[in-house]
Amino acid sequence: MNSDPRQDLITASRQFYQLGWMAGTAGNLSARVDDGSFWITASGKQKGKLTGSDFVRVSLQGEVIENPNLGNRPSAETSIHQAVYSLFPDAKACYHVHSVEAKLVTNFTEGDHLNLPPIEMLKGLGVWEEHPKVVMPVFKNHLDVSKIAKEISDRFQQSKPDVPALLIKNHGVTVWANSAFDAENYIELTEYIFRYIVAARQVGVHH
Numbered sequence: 001m002n003s004d005p006r007q008d009l010i011t012a013s014r015q016f017y018q019l020g021w022m023a024g025t026a027g028n029l030s031a032r033v034d035d036g037s038f039w040i041t042a043s044g045k046q047k048g049k050l051t052g053s054d055f056v057r058v059s060l061q062g063e064v065i066e067n068p069n070l071g072n073r074p075s076a077e078t079s080i081h082q083a084v085y086s087l088f089p090d091a092k093a094c095y096h097v098h099s100v101e102a103k104l105v106t107n108f109t110e111g112d113h114l115n116l117p118p119i120e121m122l123k124g125l126g127v128w129e130e131h132p133k134v135v136m137p138v139f140k141n142h143l144d145v146s147k148i149a150k151e152i153s154d155r156f157q158q159s160k161p162d163v164p165a166l167l168i169k170n171h172g173v174t175v176w177a178n179s180a181f182d183a184e185n186y187i188e189l190t191e192y193i194f195r196y197i198v199a200a201r202q203v204g205v206h207h
């Protein structure tokens, strides 16, 4: 595991910002270090220009344990990262972005999940089936983010998701992975799938 993953987070954030998936201050990225704590983007930072002091290191319980800039507060959505790391102890990175498509597809849901199309890209998310019937969980967007985190914990304690990703209604996508490298990959794959879903609707393709 990387003992200081901030450079990976800076590089990914710049890339996602350039792609329009972390416009302005939107989104937050985190990655764990050896003692189980994690570096997370400080709240309200412009995601195209992060530096090493735009992060806060917090414990799994959410206490700030290292802060390079006293003006920093941890991301307002830190409780979601805490929930993910508690639910999936092998997860080493958790990335959350706000693309237009990630918001749009949450309006195409059935109940509390989005049906994913049976396309090849699912293999990149670990689904190796001939005719996959896979869903991505969708959660309500509460102003009180700790309520979103609690609903994630409650649902995933009951049953684990098909893919390492979740959506928040009209908000964005969150992925988790065993490395920062894989988390970046998962964001790219989920974004591709969301673009595909939107495009398929436009041309009348139904799976």
Ligand SMILES: CSCCC(=O)C(=O)COP(=O)(O)O
Residues within 6 Å of the ligand: 024, 025, 026, 027, 028, 041, 042, 043, 044, 045, 074, 075, 076, 077, 096
């Ligand atoms: C302008 S985005 C609104 C807040 C949000 O959803 C987000 O992802 C960024 O919040 P943070 O506190 O991590 O900057």
Ligand SMILES: [Zn+2]
Residues within 6 Å of the ligand: 026, 027, 028, 077, 096, 098, 171, 172
């Ligand atoms: Zn967000």
